[in-house]
Amino acid sequence: MNTFVFGHKNPDTDSVCSSIAYSYYKDKIGEKVEPRVLGDIRREAGFVLDYFNITAPKLLTDVKVQASDLHYDKIIPLTVNSSVYETYMIMEKEKIHSLPIVDDDFKLIGIVSMKDIAGALIHINSNYVDTNLKSFVNVFSNHSLRIICANNYDMKIQGLLKVFNPNVPNDAKFNEGEVIILKEYHKKEFFSKLEFPISFLILTQFSELSEEEMEKIKKYDIPVISIDLNSPMIIKKMQQTDSIASIMKKDKISYFMLKDYLNDIKESMLKTNFRNYPLVDENGKYVGLIARKHLLKVGRKKVILVDHNEFAQSATGIEEANILEIVDHHKIGGINTSEPIQFLNMPVGSTCTIVYELFKNSAMDIPYKIAGCLISGILSDTLYFKSPTCTQKDIEAVESLNRILKLDLDNYTNMLFKAGSSIEGMSFKDILYNDFKEFTLRSRKIAVSQLFTMDIEELEDKKEELLNYMKDLKEKNAYNTLIFVVTDILKEGSYIYYVSEEPSIIKQAFNTSGDQGGFLPYIVSRKKQIIPMITNVLD
CATH class of the missing domain: 3.40.1390.20 (HprK N-terminal domain-like)
Incomplete structure (x- = not known):
């Protein structure tokens, strides 16, 4: 099975582009990986993929251990033409006590056990x-x-x-x-x-x-x-x-599907008392047999995380996955691993900058599409070098990549931001979850949503509705504080909306009166400004 490479939930441009570019890099050094996304690709990232004609990564709903990850037995099944004698001989050879029966299309139609055979030889x-x-x-x-x-x-x-x-x-x-x-x-x-x-x-x-x-x-x-x-x-x-079809069980067969989760399989096995269970794919075709012994040593999904390193921001079931690497530019969060991994963390403005450095250090050629991916992630996450997170390495990476691309950077970045800043036709859910991250700061559960747009007037007109929606979201997810930051790239600042059990945190952190929709000059970075400022107040 390939290793999955993915960014955080609500995938932004840097998250999507770094997963694609890093997957290409790993493939070129001989490792089988596959880029994925954990949610709907945002408009800005979608613009990049369309502009450079790049296939969007497939959606990864979770990384929980499933039946497909188990080392199940691939025992050849029987057909309705198999005899009782043949069935018995196979069971003896394979040292198993039950076998599946399939039709000509390999679809599961029945199962027979050693007990069934013994009973048949007496009563047949x-x-x-x-x-x-x-x-x-x-x-x-x-x-x-x-x-x-x-x-x-x-x-x-x-x-x-x-x-x-x-x-x-x-x-x-x-x-x-x-x-x-x-x-x-x-x-x-x-x-x-x-x-x-x-x-x-x-x-x-x-x-x-x-x-x-x-x-x-x-x-x-x-x-x-x-x-x-x-x-x-x-x-x-x-x-x-006699044909095994004459004694096989056809009704109420206990079986599992490849997509079934390990926890559900365990629970089902506790309620039944069979030695082996047929395993089928999504089309009902038999693929193998699983038993309790296969649950003792499971094969966890192999993953590489880019642009994040916190459980709350990662895939559902990340605790069950085998994390091989992390490539990130954020503060070190709450990811725990059972064994040492490769953790590449650099204080730069974009994960794509780190991936570019890997290409450069290995003297590997960067194709046009991958260069387009990398430069877009950097321009997006550094707000075209206006973000306080931007470093000289980010600027040098863009200059080097543009020697491959030969873009009019002003024009391209304007198109990039314009594609990502429109909120026309978006619901409050779409707006808030466009770039939504959860944090645990000093035992408090805090969520921060950030939106880059120039349509602040439209949000102001719906401010009360927006705040009511945020209150419901806060209660539903038991957040201590929920913050919505609307960043205007041209004004180089952000408007802030919030609901909190401790409003004083917001007032002290941003030195503001606490008005909803208040403008915060030069506050544009969640990572470098918003989260550290809140953390300082809590300390």
Whole structure:
């Protein structure tokens, strides 16, 4: 399975672009990775992907351990043509106690256990045969079986089983479609009465047929075999040739799907008492068997985090994943790992700058599309060098990348910001979750949403509705404080809206009267300004 590379929830331009560019870098050094996103791609990032004709990463809903991550057994399944004998032999060989049955399209249609076979051999109707020639040959192959007349190995053998005996009134008669066991010394009487086709003829103990008898067999197209066994032994072993379809369970089969989560599988197994469970894909096709033993050592999803390093900002189930690397430019948060990892954290304005440095240090050529990804992430996260997070490394990276791209940076950045700043047609949910991050600061759960736009008048007109929505969001998620920062790139400042159990935090942190929608000059960075200012007040 490939390693997933992804940024934080509510993916912005730097998050999306760094995951794409870093995935390309890892691929070129021989590692199998795949870029993903954890939510809907924002408009600005969508503009970048369209501009440079880059395929958007697929959505990753979570990284919880699923059945697909388990080291399940890939046991070859049975078909309805499999015999009881064949099923038993496979179970003995594989040391398992149940097997799935599939149709011609490999879809699960039933399951059979060793207990089912044992019960069938006791209660099965020995007077009726339901098998095929292949199964018959498998069961009797060790008894000098000879095929005297037959069309093909897949031919069906079905019908009432009877031992012909002219001296017993009930056994002296036979009907069309029956399976007849014939002894050598009863052949003459049998063939004198054979005036119609029967389903199958079994000759015991090396019986032979004369030319006249063969002509009659061919006339009625009757399949014939000879076995070096007496009739009681043939009847006894005949049960083993029956189709497994006659005893398999078809209703209320306990099975799991590849997408099922480990916790749900454990809970289901506790309520049932089966040794093995079939595993199927989204189309119902069988892929393998899982048992309790497979839950003892699970294969966790391998992930690389870019542009974030906090659990609250990462994928659902990140605690269950195997984090291999982190590439980030934010403060170190609450990510814990069970073993050492590669953690590349640099005080620069964009994660894309860090990825660019990796390309540069390895002297790897950067293709046009990847250069477009990198430069866009840097321009976006540094607000075209206006953010206090911007460093000389960010500026140098843009200059170097633009030697590949040859963009009019003023014009391109204007288009970039214009694409991302429009709020036309957006709901409050879309607006707030456009760039939404949660933090735990001094035991307080604080969320900060940031929006870059020039449409502040539209928000001001709906201020009361916006604040009511924020209050509901705060209560629903048990936030101590929820802050919404609307950044105007041209004015180089932000408007602030908030709901908080401690309003004084906002007033002290930003030295403001606390008015909703108040303007904060030169406050444009959540990472470098807003979060540190709040943290200082809490300290």
